[in-house]
Amino acid sequence: MSTVKENLPADEKRFFSDQLMVELSHVLVERGIVRQQQIEELNSRRALTGENLHSLLLKEGLVDETILLGILAELSNIPFMPIAKLPVTQDVAAKVPARIALRYKIMPVKYENGIITLAKSEVPQATETDSLRMLLNTALDWVLCTRDDIVKSLKHFYGLGAEAVDSLVESVEKQESTVVATDVAAETADAGIVKFVNQIIAEAIDMGATDVHIEPFENDLRLRYRIDGMLQVIPVPKGIAKLSKAIVSCIKIM
Known part of the structure; x- marks a missing residue:
């Protein structure tokens, strides 16, 4: 007998809970995707590490993520679908600040009738x-x-290092409104710039880039990586132009 909540009203969502994870375990075992012994071993680890069952199943490679999310969609009544099938636009992304989207690991995908779908x-x-x-x-x-899907969409719509840049721009704007910036604020901003530049370099290495082109303009900053001989534009966060001088200075002294 299936443990999937077949009679759940169409508009009623179920959120994460221990009971939901118990039901997930039952379905996985019933469908022969994992063995009961494997579930028990993961539950023992979960008690020690605090990780949830979802994360452990993926970490151990016991379940394909699309299969796991499909089952969770049945249990929670929260639909599972590729982001490519959703009407994501820059205007929709702008409804959620970068620092919130990245902190909660969420991507706004739709805005309709005053409701944001995350x-x-x-x-x-x-x-x-x-x-x-x-x-x-x-x-x-x-x-x-x-x-x-989430990681790629966050990079595409918010740009590389969006959370760091968002905080830095806010810090710069606060300093500009103050006659004298404190040493602590300046040091914090410097550390943030170094972190952002390190992200640029790390991302370039991950993507197999041979060159990194940072091109400051009057009201913008363009970032390009040379990959397989071709220069590719890398999305960067809005407001990054305010940090152009600091970024260039940081690179010069590296």
Whole structure:
């Protein structure tokens, strides 16, 4: 007998809970995807590490992520779909600040009738939903997407190092409104710039780039990597032009 919640109302979502993970375990065993012994071993590890069952299943490679999310969609009534099938635009992404999207590992994928639909690679918690509802001051809905979809979309719509840049721009704007910036604020900004430049270099290495081109303009900054002999434009966060001089100075002394 299946443990999937077949009679759950179409508009009623279930959030993350221990009970949901128990039901997930039952379905995985019933369908022959994992063995009961494997579930027991993961539960023992979960008690020691605090990781949830979802993360451990993926870490151990016991379940394909799309299969896992499909089952969780059945259990939670939160639909699972590729981001490519969702109407994501820059205007939709702008509804959620970069630092919030990256902190919560969420991607805004739709805005309709005053409701923002957020994509996440795990079933969200009720407390998380309440916090986001207050931070964004709007009603929320959810969909499930793979981690790879979320990561790629965050980079595409918010740009490389968006969280660091978002905080740095805010810091710079505060300093500009103050007659004298404190040493602590200046040191914090310097550390943030170094972190961002390191992200640029690390990403270039991961992508197999041979050259990194950082091209400051009057009101913009363009980042390009040479990959397989071709220069490719890399998305960068809005407002990065305010940090152009600091970024160039950081690179000069590296």
